[in-house]
Amino acid sequence: MTSSSVAMMTSFALLCLSIAIIECMAGILGNGIILAASSLSRTGSKTWPPYDMIVISLSSSRITLQCWIILDLFLTIFCEPSYFEENIFGFIKTGYMFLNCSSLWFGAWLSVFYCIKVASFTQSFFIWLKLRIARLVPWMLLTSWLCSFTTAIPFAWDVYSVHKNITAPSSMTNSSARTTTRNDSSGLLILLYNASVGMPLILSVASSVLLIRSLWIHARQMQNNASGFRDPSLEAHMKAIKSVCSLLIFYVTYYIAFTFLLFDLFLHFSTPKSICIAVMAACPTGHSIVLIWSNPKFRELPARIWQHINSSVRITSM
Template identity: 55%
Template structure:
């Protein structure tokens, strides 16, 4: 039998996981419903469905793992089962990090204003980079082992996006007539949102 303190911690973790299931489930249902009946899915919807699906499965697996620790602790006494549980968690966790990194790259390429030919080329071909085919599933699973790359992608793309938005915001401030500009406020809000996302992503990665 687990100590009382451990039971309290596990119970709190289960509540957090259930909240995660609810939140990602709503996002997954919303994105999926917008794709029903559509012949082609947008890059954004594909990334969001992949990200929310991986997070939904991850939270579900975590909840199951925590419940097994409370009600059937001997289940993980077998080394094979314990190893399998760790591998499944790692794959789901790293997949979430990868999809989160691709989401940052997507926003950077779609929103940031760059005149360099490389970024213009990326803007035109972003859809081909995020198209996931069934025959690439094995490659995706293998590539999930490299958890450093999605962090680098997320940090670099977020910094580039923040820089682009900041430069554009400064230009709008210089040209402002003194009245409250909704577009200016929207840019400032976007900068804050990207900063918050980057901070939360790094914390989760750690």
């Protein structure tokens, strides 16, 4: 670590960045389980169910994103002088923008898919979506990639001019200088940010609210019919709603932290910025844990691996 990094980074900020790296590693493991379980279940199959397509896209994008974040943090901490050169900084931030947007879009489509499959609305448009969701999912995912790519490319053109003051010595890098630079060149980034990140947020909130409403109506009907709450379909609905609600909570939290970082509101290596990075690293990891918990197929793979390890240990010890 360079002397300037040591001088600027507090012990608490360093702790937050270390926690972020650990959270990313845990997220890579969790999303790796989801990716492996979804891929193995489709081995030899010519068709992929829409849910598996969304989950595979989401988990693979998050694995890449979390690896990218770890690389970014290591370069920021240990290679600060060379990291803020135009080529390296632009490449890292552009790749991060693309992966971040695609991950958010895939998470939003997962919420939409839950809503369409689980909710029981009778409107003609909703029924049309329910009947055609399998054919729409590939186009939804392709659109997400294109939107993310469209967002990342202009960001690559502008990223250096937005952050060029960071290359100045730490004593000269103050908030007013960065604010002047940001005001001159962030108009396009604000528009792209609202389109690429705000739209998935709206989809997640809308689908979650609709799903909660549908589940509440279904529960009231069951209660009026004295059917109890042990119906397996209702239990499946409850797991789906918990997963969607957790995604929504993680999504909103991630959205807020990402907004602070994107508009460069905090000083480099400051405690608030390090906290935002740790929060952002925790959100995808937390949601992957919820997905594993709510899906028996995802829970089965770690159990089988653990059972295989125990069997191998017993055989070796005999």
